[in-house]
Amino acid sequence: MFTRKTDLTGQQALINNSLVTRFDKTEEKYVAPTGLFELTSGEASFPSISTNGEIFYYVPKNGEIRSISIKNTASGSALAAKIQPNASHISWGANKTLIASFPTGSIFYDLASNYSRKYAPAIKSPVLNKAGDKIAYAYFNEESGEGNVSIADPKLESYKNILSTRFSGWQMRWLASDRLALIKPPTLENAQYSLFVLEVVGGALQNVLDSRSNLELVWSGNGQKIVYSYIDQYVQEGGLYVMDLGAKEEAKLKPVFDASGCVWSIDNETVYCTGQNSFVSIDTSTPEAPAKEIANPTGANAAANATNLLLNSTEDYLIFKNTKDGKLYGLSLSQ
Numbered sequence: 001m002f003t004r005k006t007d008l009t010g011q012q013a014l015i016n017n018s019l020v021t022r023f024d025k026t027e028e029k030y031v032a033p034t035g036l037f038e039l040t041s042g043e044a045s046f047p048s049i050s051t052n053g054e055i056f057y058y059v060p061k062n063g064e065i066r067s068i069s070i071k072n073t074a075s076g077s078a079l080a081a082k083i084q085p086n087a088s089h090i091s092w093g094a095n096k097t098l099i100a101s102f103p104t105g106s107i108f109y110d111l112a113s114n115y116s117r118k119y120a121p122a123i124k125s126p127v128l129n130k131a132g133d134k135i136a137y138a139y140f141n142e143e144s145g146e147g148n149v150s151i152a153d154p155k156l157e158s159y160k161n162i163l164s165t166r167f168s169g170w171q172m173r174w175l176a177s178d179r180l181a182l183i184k185p186p187t188l189e190n191a192q193y194s195l196f197v198l199e200v201v202g203g204a205l206q207n208v209l210d211s212r213s214n215l216e217l218v219w220s221g222n223g224q225k226i227v228y229s230y231i232d233q234y235v236q237e238g239g240l241y242v243m244d245l246g247a248k249e250e251a252k253l254k255p256v257f258d259a260s261g262c263v264w265s266i267d268n269e270t271v272y273c274t275g276q277n278s279f280v281s282i283d284t285s286t287p288e289a290p291a292k293e294i295a296n297p298t299g300a301n302a303a304a305n306a307t308n309l310l311l312n313s314t315e316d317y318l319i320f321k322n323t324k325d326g327k328l329y330g331l332s333l334s335q
Contacts, residue, residue, distance in 0.1 A: 033073055034332045036295075036302055039319065040068065040077060043326030047319060048092040049310045055319060056080065057328060058090055058100075065098075065111065070317055070330060081111045089125075093132025097154065101125070108135070108154045117155055122147075128154070129174040136180050140168035149182070151200060162203050175223030183215075193230070197245065208245065214238075216260040220268045227271050227284065229259040242271075242284040255282055255291035263309035263318075272318060274306040279318065279331065295331055302329060 044057040044066075053070045063085035068077040080096070084107070087100040096111035106126050108117045119126060119137075124147075126137035135154050140147030145166055152159035162180075171183040175197065182196040182205075193215035195208045209215065209228070217228035229240045240253045261274035262282075271282045272294070279302075280291035295318075296303075306320040306329075318331045 032071075032332070032334075033317075033330060034334070037073065037330050037332075039070075039073060039328040039330050040066075041327070044321065044328045045326075046087075046090040046092075047308055047310060047321060047328055048090075049312055049319060050094075051313050053312050055310075055328070056092065056096075058087060060086055063087075068328075070312055070319070073330070081109070083107070083109060083116075091127040093128035093154075094130060095132050097128060097132035099126050099128055099135065099154075110154070119156070124168050125170060125172060127172050127174065129177065134174075134177075136172045136174060138165065138168055138170045138172075140165075142168075149180070149198065151180075162200060163198060163205060173219065175219065179223065181219070181223075192233075195226075208243070208248065216258055218259050218262050218264060218271075220264040221266055222268050225264075225268060225284070227253075227259050227262055227264070229257065240282075242287065251284075251287045253282060253284065253287050254289065255280065257291075261307060261309065263311055265311065265315060266313075272309065272311065274303045274309070274320075276304050278303050279306075294333060302331070 043059060045060050047055055047057045049055050054067050055070060056065060056067050058065055063083045064079055065081040065083060066077040067080050083100055084102060087102055089101040091099040099106055099108050105121045106119045106123065122139055122141065124138040124140055126135045128135055133153065134151055136151050138147055139150050147165050147168060148161040149163040149165055149170060150159050150161045167184065169185060171185060173181040175181050178200045180198045180200065182198055184194040186192060192211040192213060194210045197206045197208055212230040213233050215228060215230045217226050219226055224246065225242065225244050227242050229238060231238050238256060240255060240257050240259060242251050242253055243249065257273045257275065262271050264271055269283065269285050271284055273280055273282060278293045278296040281294050282291050283289050305323045307323050308321040310319040316334050318333055319328060321328055
């Protein structure tokens with residue numbers, strides 16, 4: 001490496017510089033994804049997004065719970081846990097907690113502590129609150145035809161009955177620590193949907209919507225407003241509506257979309273929805289205002305096939321599942 005005819009000091013300096021250049025770690029530069037981009041390479045169900053932008057989802061065919069960061073999509077997804085495959089529904093809580101529902105019953109999982117608890121078949125449609133430390137469910141005795149809407153801790157060490165019921169098929173959602181939303185779906189006797197709000201303290205039950213066909217709804221983050229769609233049974237026409245539970249007045253929005261393809265902004269005023277060819281925003285405070293196009297991506301028929309819409313905490317990305325290929329996609333909302 002050294003020759004007698006050259007300056008040894010210069011040779012050593014050259015070698016040192018070469019080593020620094022070749023072996024020093026190159027600083028990685030993060031480039032935020034833009035436009036429409038693929039988040040998963042395969043089917044992903046029941047996506048949920050945390051406040052730090054980490055997306056959790058379920059792979060039905062093998063039961064994997066995987067996560068991917070919206071801030072580092074290039075690194076791919078990571079395996080968080082593996083549970084039973086073919087869940088029909090997943091209710092997510094904070095701190096890596098979830099309830100997976102199967103034909104044989106529901107199971108609570110705490111992924112952080114590797115704890116699981118299988119619930120008895122009499123516990124119907126359990127759902128976690130946001131904190132992941134309480135569940136709401138219907139406990140129903142099939143022989144007597146009676147039951148209760150109840151709340152408990154996920155381990156079922158203590159519980160409280162809130163409302164007596166003779167209906168076992170309630171669909172529930174936590175609106176706040178002291179309020180639940182109850183949906184009564186269609187039955188053989190009644191093909192209509194009804195929506196109620198149940199007070200945890202006192203058990204007061206308020207009927208919000210009654211006898212709606214093909215009802216789809218999405219709740220605002222504060223649990224005070226709903227955007228919903230249904231088909232008017234008299235004129236057989238669909239419509240999109242908004243209601244503030246405080247005023248309990250239905251206002252019809254000018255745009256006509258299916259509420260299952262909508263998600264609320266953190267401002268509790270704006271709603272993002274999927275149209276036939278584009279994604280739009282709707283100002284619910286001005287019902288007569290037209291929808292405003294926010295993005296018109298090409299590829300994968302993104303807007304027409306989008307479902308399970310989510311927004312990250314800074315609302316610069318829209319996340320959704322494509323019903324055609326089952327994959328999750330991201331869409332940059334930054335202009």
